[in-house]
Amino acid sequence: MRGHELLGQWIASLVLAGALLWTTQAEAGPITFNTALPVNANELILREQVIWLRATDDPSPMNRNLNVIAVPTVLVYGVHPRVAVFGILPFLYKRMDITTPSGQRVRRSASGFGDLSTFVRVTALQIDRPRETIRLAPFAGLKMPTGATGIADDLGPLPPVLQLGTGSWDPFGGLIFTWQKLRWELDLSGSYLVRTEANEFNAGDEARGDASFQYRVVPWGEVGPGVPSWLFAVLESNVVWQGRDEIGGVENPNSGGVNWYLAPGLQWVTLRTVLEAAVQIPVLTRTNGQGLGQDFIARVSVRVNF
Amino acid sequence: MRPTKRILTMITATALAAGILGVAGPAMAAIDHYEVQVDGLACPFCAYGLEKKLKKLPGAANVQIELNTGWASFDVLSGVLLPEPVQAAVRDASFTPRDIRVTASGTVQGKGDELRLSVGGDQTLTLHAGEAFDKLRALVNKGDRNVVVTGLIRRVDDTWQLAVAEAKPQ
Numbered sequence: 153m154r155g156h157e158l159l160g161q162w163i164a165s166l167v168l169a170g171a172l173l174w175t176t177q178a179e180a181g182p183i184t185f186n187t188a189l190p191v192n193a194n195e196l197i198l199r200e201q202v203i204w205l206r207a208t209d210d211p212s213p214m215n216r217n218l219n220v221i222a223v224p225t226v227l228v229y230g231v232h233p234r235v236a237v238f239g240i241l242p243f244l245y246k247r248m249d250i251t252t253p254s255g256q257r258v259r260r261s262a263s264g265f266g267d268l269s270t271f272v273r274v275t276a277l278q279i280d281r282p283r284e285t286i287r288l289a290p291f292a293g294l295k296m297p298t299g300a301t302g303i304a305d306d307l308g309p310l311p312p313v314l315q316l317g318t319g320s321w322d323p324f325g326g327l328i329f330t331w332q333k334l335r336w337e338l339d340l341s342g343s344y345l346v347r348t349e350a351n352e353f354n355a356g357d358e359a360r361g362d363a364s365f366q367y368r369v370v371p372w373g374e375v376g377p378g379v380p381s382w383l384f385a386v387l388e389s390n391v392v393w394q395g396r397d398e399i400g401g402v403e404n405p406n407s408g409g410v411n412w413y414l415a416p417g418l419q420w421v422t423l424r425t426v427l428e429a430a431v432q433i434p435v436l437t438r439t440n441g442q443g444l445g446q447d448f449i450a451r452v453s454v455r456v457n458f
Numbered sequence: 459m460r461p462t463k464r465i466l467t468m469i470t471a472t473a474l475a476a477g478i479l480g481v482a483g484p485a486m487a488a489i490d491h492y493e494v495q496v497d498g499l500a501c502p503f504c505a506y507g508l509e510k511k512l513k514k515l516p517g518a519a520n521v522q523i524e525l526n527t528g529w530a531s532f533d534v535l536s537g538v539l540l541p542e543p544v545q546a547a548v549r550d551a552s553f554t555p556r557d558i559r560v561t562a563s564g565t566v567q568g569k570g571d572e573l574r575l576s577v578g579g580d581q582t583l584t585l586h587a588g589e590a591f592d593k594l595r596a597l598v599n600k601g602d603r604n605v606v607v608t609g610l611i612r613r614v615d616d617t618w619q620l621a622v623a624e625a626k627p628q
Contacts, residue, residue: 190498190552192507233552280498280554282528332500334525375526379505423506457506 182339182364183417183430183453184388186328189287190275191230199226201453207446217249218313222266234275238293242266246314262310266299267317271324284333291343292325297350312353319350326360334375337384339364349398356395356408364388366419379423386417386430396440406441413449426455489577490606491561492544493531497554499523504553511547515539538578541611541618560620561608563628566598573598575607581618583611588621597627604628 181187191197203222210216224242231237247261271293279286299317303310312318326343341362347355370383390413397407417430432449499505505523512521512530517537523530530548541558548555562583567574573585573594585594588609597605609623 189501190504190507192511192552193550195507195510230552233550275552278498278552278554282495282497282556283500283525285498285500285553334500337501377524377526379502379509379523379525382502421502423502423509426503455503457503 181330181332181337182341182362182366182388183386183419183428183451184390184413184415184432185339185341185360185362185364186273186291186326186343187330187339189285189330189332190233191228191236193230193233195230196458197228197455198458199228199453199455200224201226201451203449203451205446205449209447213251215249215251219247221245234278236273238269238271238273240269241298244299244316246316248311248314258307260305260307260310260314262300262303262314262316264300264316267295268298269293269295273328285330286332287328287330289328289330290325291328292323295320295322295324295345297321301351318347318355319353320348320355321350322347335368337364337366339366347395352400354398356397358395359393361391362389381420381422384419384421386415386419386428388415388417388430388432389413390415390432404441409439410436411439411446412436424457426453428453428455488538488564489534489540489560489562491531491533491608492539492541493529493559494544494548495556495558496523496528496530496548497556499525499528499530499553501525508548508551508553511551512544515543515547538581540577540581541613557610558612559608559610559623561606562620563606564604566594566603566605569598570595575605575620577618583607583620584614584617585620585622588623590625591622594622594625597625602627 181189201224203224205218205220205222207218222242222244224240227239229237242265244266245261245263247259249257249259251257271291273289273291275287275289277286277288297317297319299315301315301317301319303315322345324343324345326341329340331338339362341360343360345358347357364386366384366386368382369385371380392411392413394408397404412435413432414435415430415432417428419426419428429452430450434446434448437446496508499508502525505525508530509521509523512518512532515532517534517539518532519535521530521532541560544558545555562575562577564575564577566585567576571586575583575585577583585591585607594605594607604627605625606628607620607622607625609621611618611620
């Protein structure tokens with residue numbers, strides 16, 4: 153496998169890692185990234201997701217076909233009305249079909265738990281009005297190398313994209329703005345993930361800008377008595393920039409780039425649960441070199457308030 | 459019958475008669491019902507956290523949340539629940555308590571414009587001008603000091619003031 157091809161696979165890998173890392177919010181709110189909405193003091197929220205990433209647009213002769221199913225479990229605990237601690241542990245199934253130099257089509261795969269991430273979110277600004285809230289919350293955390301990185305099969309060590317972990321300790325942080333009313337909700341987020349070196353490989357850092365607009369479509373008119381269930385139509389935008397990778401301190405020109413996704417979705421919100429689904433569709437792809445082109449990232453999710 | 463036994467018999471008979479006839483002494487003083495305007499409440503999933511916090515308050519029952527108005531209400535079926543823990547529960551749910559309307563029952567103390575209602579512990583509601591304050595004053599002047607009052611309350615210095623919006627004999 154040529155170096156730039158191997159590294160190109162990292163783009164898909166990093167996008168998936170980002171998809172896992174930035175979908176940790178467990179309150180109502182955006183589907184593909186975080187929110188500043190409240191978590192009660194001493195309360196626990198669970199979010200289970202199923203994320204399917206498919207990347208098949210391979211310009212190389214290997215004709216790689218990557219499928220990843222990720223099931224991240226997110227637990228959120230409110231330690232204070234303004235402070236919440238998040239923990240995310242994904243279970244991963246990764247599979248790649250690849251054409252070898254001899255022309256044989258082979259399948260390589262791995263499954264198991266990936267990298268554990270944890271972060272703290274603090275509500276720095278809270279403006280509450282009747283039936284409306286505006287919140288601003290910085291967050292900071294760390295992705296830990298708990299996922300396996302030395303997995304091999306009969307053909308040898310699996311490529312990085314199929315490993316369950318990155319092997320690196322990666323700090324991250326950002327800022328989330330949420331404006332929620334009875335009729336709609338707007339969320340904006342900016343974040344940065346610092347990738348550190350592991351196994352002589354240092355993936356490029358990642359910066360993201362996310363936006364989400366949720367509009368209540370059921371009930372369409374006035375909200376009824378009590379706490380009725382709502383259906384939101386959701387449109388989200390994710391712009392992801394990734395820096396170039398380094399191997400042994402040497403920057404790789406065939407890595408990094410910018411991707412812009414649009415994600416239409418639906419969200420059913422009740423008193424105790426949220427059911428939702430969204431598909432992130434790549435609108436603009438400016439990857440450097442020969443990276444795997446993404447088809448989509450689909451996700452369904454349920455959140456339960458305990 | 460010995461004097462001690464006679465006294466005990468009289469006390470028992472008096473107590474039974476009072477119970478049967480409904481003759482009451484000073485009424486049990488308490489805030490029986492709360493309505494709280496909760497600012498920042500704008501989604502069903504967030505409302506659940508508030509509901510849990512309110513249900514955990516001692517004696518609280520029948521918690522109702524109205525998303526369309528932003529008000530939460532509940533009854534206090536037993537014990538004494540003062541407004542401070544209610545406000546704290548709303549804040550713990552990460553919202554902001556604004557107006558609080560209560561229904562309180564008990565014996566009015568004082569006279570004229572200086573009327574007070576003990577609501578348990580050492581807490582007293584100062585009853586003051588509201589649309590039903592004149593009605594309350596008339597009840598007190600008539601001797602009906604055991605009343606049920608409803609109105610918005612607010613903290614002024616160390617006391618809670620209730621603007622009497624409704625008043626009726628208990």
